[in-house]
Amino acid sequence: MPTAYFGRADEPGSTFEPSDDLLVVRAATGPAVPRQRGSVPLPLRDLLAGAVLVQAHPEVGVEVYRLPPGQPIAERIRALDAAPEIRFAGRVLADPATGEPVLYTENLFVKFTDDADPAHCRAVLAGAGLRIREQVGYAANAYFTAAPERTGQRVFTIAAELLARPDVEYSHPELIRRRARKTIAPQQWHLRATTVDGTPVNAHANVEAAHAVTRGAGITVAVIDDGIDIDHPEFAGRVVAPRDVTADTDDPRPKDQGGTGPDYGDNHGTACAGVAVAAGSAGASGVAPEAALLPIRLASGLGSQAEARAFQWAADHGADVISCSWGPADGAWYRPSDPAHQRVVPIPASTGLALEYAANSGRGGRGCVIVFAAGNGNEPADNDGYAGHPAVLAVAACNDTGTRSVYSDTGAAVAVAFPSNDFEHAPFRHPAPLTPGIWTVDRRGRRGYNPGDPALGDAAGDYTAEFGGTSSAAPGVAGTAALVLAANPGLTRARVREILQRTADRIDEANGNYDASGHSPWYGHGRVNARAAVDAARG
Structure with missing residues (x-):
């Protein structure tokens, strides 16, 4: 079975198995496989009859389908591969623990040792039949390369052969997985004590008190996510260096038409940016309302080179x-026996090196604070190579009563917690929350989470009342880090982390399982206290 080595040669690899019921197709042109021209159906409609679309990557025109049980997959692939509208059709690899599709792109990331001669590196790549697509700027002697089209699974062999060389430090194929958003589908109770629908809520991160000292001016928060509605009034005048790393343009705005499907279109990034830096000028304040927003749209799959860029x-x-x-x-939070809870997903070297570049070289060498x-x-965050990376602040979610949100991941990787939404779940004896979730910025009009229903936010559809998950918790901590840096710009990222953890409030003492060092597997070092963190930074 194909094995990818995302780390060095002496580190364990990730093995994948061919799926018996999944196939991948890539359109010859356009973002999707065409099934008709105008009102005239194409033969592709019959070739895909009964197949269920389970994953789409419109940025490269790739779709993954699951066939009904018992259907011969090889015959279906041959027919699709011969269709003029299809550039390629083939088998799909799957994660053996979960059956989740894992796509390979015939691209490889290769990093030679720092002291290798660049001319030698290029010669080695050419000798392996690889074309250099990009010499990346976040690591020395590192290249994003392409194998000839239809190399297929031999990219795993090429990568392993290169990794066996003494002058190669990392070598792995570009493998694409579904990138999951960390969202669970009055007002801003997470920022201050307030009353919601007549019920007092006091489980906030002490943000309003921090605003008496600083509101984040002079600090820039990058939000990497799907499209961000940078024309929203709450971001006016504070957008810098916008980028769409998937489309390779400077327009990070949402590219879809919106709606209320299972992934809610390109709505997620706008809400996340709102939690971090919304101005509060019209209806929702972010944690750092005077910080600048650097919006980066990433629509590519998990592990893509765009992710590193x-x-x-x-x-x-x-x-x-x-x-x-x-x-x-994520695994199913409500199903403790879900085998997905035990799977380990490593971070590819390409992304890991780029993350470390930002963590070590950003801010003039003081390091960017990276929050995930x-x-x-409801599973171990330690198995997640992204949230579990040592340079990352991993954020759990706590609820409006100061206890754990039922879905939140756990473990040693959790650094701190931040207020977010919650759900009642009788099998866990988990009570109902006091609030519907986090009130924040929404994509304007009817295209966002709130189509204009006052029960879901405001009547114009510019704000949502029900954002949540650790998706909402992470930008809350990012905004708090911005307040800390605004109070003391000279701090290193390590010092910011230490301050956030040291000044956090230990919540749920009875059930938090805090150890001798003050760490809880549920809350990390506790719920962030923005005012205490700002005061510590100034001191």
Whole structure:
């Protein structure tokens, strides 16, 4: 079975198995496989009859389908591959633990040792039959390369052969997984004590008190996510260095038509940015309402080279804090026996090196503070190579009563917690929350989470009342880090982390399982206290 080595040669690899019922097709042109021209159906409609679309990557025209049980997959692939509208059709690899599709692109990331001669590196790549697509800027002697089309699974062999060389440090194929958003589908109770629908709520992160000292001016927060509605009034005048690393343009705005499907279109990034830096000028304040927003649209799958470029762009264009509310797909939080809870998803070297570049070289060498959502699977965040990376602040979610949100991931990787939404779940004896979730910015009009229903936010559809998950918690901590840096711009990222953890409030003492060092597997070092953190930074 194909094995990818995302780390060095002496580190364990990730093995995948061919799926018996999944196939991948790539359109010859356009973002999707065409089934008709105008009102005239194409033969492709019959070739895909009965197949269920389970994953789409419109940025490269790739779709993954699951066939009904018992259907011969080889025959279907041959017919699709011969269709003029299809550039390629083939088998799909799957994660053996979960059956989740894992796509390979015939691209490889290769990093030679730092002291290797660049001319030698290029000669080695050419000898392996690889074309250099990009010499990346976040690591020395590192290249994003392409094998000849239809190399197929032999990219795993090529990568392994290169990794066996003494002058190669990392070598792995570009593998694409579904990138999961960390969201669970009055007002701003997470920022201050307030009353919601007549019920007092006092489980906030002490943000309003911090605003008496600083509101984040002079600090830039990068939000890497799907499209961000940068024309929203809450971001006016504070957008810097916008980028779409998937489309390779400077327009990070949502590219879809919106709606209320299972992934809610390109709505997620706008809400995340709102939690971090919304101005509060019209209806929702972010944690750092005077910080600048560096919006980066990433629509590519998990593990893509675009993912790595996002971190480099953020660091090279002045980001002080980087907020990421995404990562590997979560297991089912309500099903403790879900085998997905035990799977380990490593971070590819390409992304890991770019993340480390931002963490070590950003802010003139003081390092960007990188925040990740811990996850919504009620599972160990330590198995997530993104949230579990040592340079990352992984954020769990706590609720409006100061206890754990039922879905929030756990473990040693969790650094701190931040207020978010919650759900009642009788099998766990988990009570109903006091509020519907986090009130924040929404994509304007009817295209966002709130189509204009006052019960879901405001009547115009510019705000949502029900954002949540660790997706909302992570930008809350990113905004708090911005307040800390505004109070003391000379702090290193390590010092910011230490302050956030040291000044956090230990919540739920009875059930938090805090150890001798003050760490809880549920809350990290506790719920962030923005005012205490700002005071510590000034001191």
